[in-house]
Amino acid sequence: MSIHATKELQAYWKENLFYIAVLLGIWFLVSYVCGILIVNQLDAYTIGGFPLGFWFANQGSLVTFVVLIWVYVWLMDRLDIKYNVQQ
Amino acid sequence: MTILQWTWILTGLSFALYIYIAYAARAKSTGDFYVAEKSVPPFMNGMATGADWMSAASFISMAGLISFLGRDGSYYLMGWTGGYVLLAMLFGPYLRKYGKFTIPQFIGDRYYSNTARVIALVCAIFVSFTYVAGQMRGVGVVFSRFMDVSIDTGRDHRHGAGLLLRHAGRDEGDYLHPGRAVRRSDHRLSDPGDLRLHAVHR
Numbered sequence: 001m002s003i004h005a006t007k008e009l010q011a012y013w014k015e016n017l018f019y020i021a022v023l024l025g026i027w028f029l030v031s032y033v034c035g036i037l038i039v040n041q042l043d044a045y046t047i048g049g050f051p052l053g054f055w056f057a058n059q060g061s062l063v064t065f066v067v068l069i070w071v072y073v074w075l076m077d078r079l080d081i082k083y084n085v086q087q
Numbered sequence: 088m089t090i091l092q093w094t095w096i097l098t099g100l101s102f103a104l105y106i107y108i109a110y111a112a113r114a115k116s117t118g119d120f121y122v123a124e125k126s127v128p129p130f131m132n133g134m135a136t137g138a139d140w141m142s143a144a145s146f147i148s149m150a151g152l153i154s155f156l157g158r159d160g161s162y163y164l165m166g167w168t169g170g171y172v173l174l175a176m177l178f179g180p181y182l183r184k185y186g187k188f189t190i191p192q193f194i195g196d197r198y199y200s201n202t203a204r205v206i207a208l209v210c211a212i213f214v215s216f217t218y219v220a221g222q223m224r225g226v227g228v229v230f231s232r233f234m235d236v237s238i239d240t241g242r243d244h245r246h247g248a249g250l251l252l253r254h255a256g257r258d259e260g261d262y263l264h265p266g267r268a269v270r271r272s273d274h275r276l277s278d279p280g281d282l283r284l285h286a287v288h289r
Contacts (some may be wrong), residue, residue: 020176029174031165056160063167069175076180 012083019075023068031061091235098234102248 034042039053047055080086105167178190187193192209195204223242230241 023176024172027169031169032287035165054158057158058164059167063174065168068172072117072176 008083012063012079013078013086016076020071023072026064027068030056030064035061093232107246 019024034053035057039057040054042053045052077086125246152163156163178193181197181273182188182190182193185193187195187196189211191204191207194207195201223246224238226245227238230236230245231238232241234241234244
């Protein structure tokens with residue numbers, strides 16, 4: 001069992017934190033930045049007939065959230081196998 | 088018979104059925120209570136939890152809030168759903184690895200502190216009240232239309248029945264949600280050999 005190899009576990013944890021940072025960065029970008037902060041600027045464009053900023057707040061961010069969870073699960077499953085700590 | 092009489096009879100019968108299911112499949116332990124003794128495949132468990140959230144609070148109150156507030160309602164939409172991402176990334180895996188069912192349990196054990204446990208508990212109670220307030224109102228509206236009574240009476244009927252269900256089943260689940268009932272009644276039939284720990288957030 002490689003679970004006691006501390007150095008490996010630290011590397012595992014570091015990669016885990018990196019994934020979370022990137023994914024939560026996207027999470028922040030689509031909801032807070034695109035849906036709230038720059039929503040008026042984005043509304044100048046349209047997507048499928050809707051103002052882009054409005055779309056981000058009401059559909060785009062939600063779809064992205066679901067995708068983020070899927071990607072996180074996929075990445076972590078791969079990481080668990082790489083460090084041999086899968087269940 | 089009038090439509091109203093039929094409504095009362097059918098509603099009464101479906102409540103009786105739910106109470107019977109709740110009683111027949113009542114939880115026997117803490118593990119049973121939260122994850123059906125881990126005897127249900129993760130996919131089923133996820134479906135049951137998903138069904139649990141499809142309630143009056145999300146369908147009626149959230150939708151009503153958003154249509155009432157217009158664009159400003161988007162904050163609720165993003166906050167409500169964005170929270171799931173935080174739960175999935177920052178809590179889910181660790182609850183699972185610790186083998187705990189609730190966030191207060193996990194926080195208390197992880198930080199070796201009963202103070203932290205109590206703080207998490209108080210937060211959880213606040214979250215529940217916020218959630219339940221919307222749900223109560225939504226249910227009251229539905230039942231008042233349905234049974235031709237005032238919103239308050241409708242709410243009381245619904246929650247009187249809910250109280251009975253909970254005592255019959257001794258379960259945290261709300262048996263008005265079909266997914267829960269399916270999960271409860273199914274888990275006795277499935278093989279308890281599969282012990283994949285599947286933590287459910289509440």
